[in-house]
Amino acid sequence: MKHIAESTVRRLSLYLRFLEDFEAQGHATISSGELAAQGGTTSAQVRKDLSLFGSFGKRGLGYSVSDLSRSLRGILGLGREWNVFIVGAGKIGAALAQFRGFRQRGFKVIAVYDVEPARIGRPLGDLVVRDQTEMESDIARLRLDIALLAVPPEAAQPLVDRVVKAGVRAILSFAPAPIHVPPHVTLRSVNMAFELEILSYALVHADK
Amino acid sequence: MKHIAESTVRRLSLYLRFLEDFEAQGHATISSGELAAQGGTTSAQVRKDLSLFGSFGKRGLGYSVSDLSRSLRGILGLGREWNVFIVGAGKIGAALAQFRGFRQRGFKVIAVYDVEPARIGRPLGDLVVRDQTEMESDIARLRLDIALLAVPPEAAQPLVDRVVKAGVRAILSFAPAPIHVPPHVTLRSVNMAFELEILSYALVHADK
Numbered sequence: 001m002k003h004i005a006e007s008t009v010r011r012l013s014l015y016l017r018f019l020e021d022f023e024a025q026g027h028a029t030i031s032s033g034e035l036a037a038q039g040g041t042t043s044a045q046v047r048k049d050l051s052l053f054g055s056f057g058k059r060g061l062g063y064s065v066s067d068l069s070r071s072l073r074g075i076l077g078l079g080r081e082w083n084v085f086i087v088g089a090g091k092i093g094a095a096l097a098q099f100r101g102f103r104q105r106g107f108k109v110i111a112v113y114d115v116e117p118a119r120i121g122r123p124l125g126d127l128v129v130r131d132q133t134e135m136e137s138d139i140a141r142l143r144l145d146i147a148l149l150a151v152p153p154e155a156a157q158p159l160v161d162r163v164v165k166a167g168v169r170a171i172l173s174f175a176p177a178p179i180h181v182p183p184h185v186t187l188r189s190v191n192m193a194f195e196l197e198i199l200s201y202a203l204v205h206a207d208k
Numbered sequence: 209m210k211h212i213a214e215s216t217v218r219r220l221s222l223y224l225r226f227l228e229d230f231e232a233q234g235h236a237t238i239s240s241g242e243l244a245a246q247g248g249t250t251s252a253q254v255r256k257d258l259s260l261f262g263s264f265g266k267r268g269l270g271y272s273v274s275d276l277s278r279s280l281r282g283i284l285g286l287g288r289e290w291n292v293f294i295v296g297a298g299k300i301g302a303a304l305a306q307f308r309g310f311r312q313r314g315f316k317v318i319a320v321y322d323v324e325p326a327r328i329g330r331p332l333g334d335l336v337v338r339d340q341t342e343m344e345s346d347i348a349r350l351r352l353d354i355a356l357l358a359v360p361p362e363a364a365q366p367l368v369d370r371v372v373k374a375g376v377r378a379i380l381s382f383a384p385a386p387i388h389v390p391p392h393v394t395l396r397s398v399n400m401a402f403e404l405e406i407l408s409y410a411l412v413h414a415d416k
Contacts, residue, residue, distance in 0.1 A: 004409075004413075006406065009405065009406055009409050010402060010406075013401075013402050013405045014386060017361070017384065017385075038386075039386060040386050040388065074412075075409070076405045076408060076409050076412075077405070077408030077409050077410075077411055077412035077413075078405065078408060082404075082408055082411070084404075091303065091306060091307055091308070092303070092307070094303075095299065095300070095302075095303030098299060099299055099300070099400070100299070101400065101401055102400075102401075102404065105401055105404065105405070106408075107404050107408075145411060146404070146407055146408075146411075153225070169410075169411060169414065170407035170408070170410060170411050171407075172400075172403050172404065172407060176225065177225075178222060178246075178247060178248050180248065184414065186406070186407055186410035186411070186414075188403045188406055188407060190398055190400065190403060192307070192309065192310075192380075192398065193221075193309055193310075193313055194218060194221050195380050195396045195398060196290075196292075196310065196313065196315050196354070196380065197217065197221045197284045197285070197286065197313070198214065198217055198218075198394070198396055199354055199378035199379075199380060199394055199396060200284060200285030200286060200290055200314075200315075200354075200378070201212075201217050201283070201284050201285050202285075202377075202378060202394035203285055203290070203353060203354075203377060203378050203394070204282075204284075204285035205212075205285075206377065206392065206394075
């Protein structure tokens with residue numbers, strides 16, 4: 001795997017969104033300048049980002065919107081469906097289970113787990129909360145690809161260890177705790193408390 | 209304002225969480241080594257991070273847990289209450305309005321806005337969804353500090369322009385769109401679609 005910076009993947013993801021808008025509006029081609037303007041970057045950066053993955057577009061003609069969309073979807077791993085599962089059926093887990101945005105991009109939430117007897121067996125969106133003791137066997141049986149972790153901070157590392165041992169290689173954590181994973185596993189974290197603290201930090205320090 | 213890297217604020221935020229755990233367990237002092245072990249860093253890094261904000265701890269005695277907690281809360285702007293408002297009362301906005309974690313850290317959600325007549329006037333947690341046309345006057349009247357933006361991508365930039373013009377200097381956006389703010393405003397983004405794309409990107413490229 002060629003190492004690509006996270007900022008590059010972020011821009012590719014943005015380019016794809018603009019291309020999809022362009023496609024919906026019936027445009028057939030787009031220039032690197034137009035893509036750059038939408039993404040708040042330069043056309044040189046757009047060309048550099050795309051050149052990492054091959055040769056796109058024709059000099060003077062720009063890029064084919066549909067070809068480039070398809071290529072970017074492939075590069076971003078969006079050309080297929082991923083099986084997603086949620087660990088933790090509390091407030092955040094429940095919101096995730098009912099979030100429709102995932103499905104549109106090929107992320108199919110197919111299982112939700114919890115340890116609380118009061119939550120197990122209850123419906124959540126189109127799913128029913130399953131007993132967390134069934135998680136490991138489900139990971140193999142249902143070919144679960146991506147774990148969304150919505151558990152209290154102290155439960156996060158032990159759960160990550162369990163899902164990694166069961167073969168999961170991609171985890172998105174919402175737990176406000178530092179988590180360690182082996183090098184073959186990709187971990188992303190969304191920590192709303194931390195995002196708010198960055199804001200409050202900025203607000204108090206700007207006041208001075 | 210001294211420029212402090214985001215990664216430093218992130219570590220300070222983690223240190224504070226450990227200190228609060230330590231305090232709850234009745235410990236009076238903590239060493240930089242213990243803080244480092246919890247935060248997955250080194251004691252030299254801990255001392256360097258803290259030295260940016262003054263002189264803490266005594267050689268050989270470590271840090272006073274309660275003093276350091278108080279200092280970190282002050283540094284992170286957590287020594288006071290912030291008035292938070294949510295723009296967009298859809299699935300994400302509703303989840304945010306009902307998320308209890310904010311209040312515990314001094315982030316008080318006091319208003320939710322939407323443009324949809326069907327949503328305006330409906331209860332959401334302890335609040336009632338307000339008409340978005342009232343937002344600007346509320347920002348001044350209720351002294352709203354922090355905006356949480358949970359709106360469709362195409363609505364994001366115009367709304368940011370409106371809240372910035374009304375005096376808001378801190379925004380957390382959940383909209384999958386690039387947003388521009390003037391230099392005196394701090395913007396953070398949580399983009400779940402993007403986080404998932406980083407994971408799918410890693411999964412397809414590791415397969416090769």
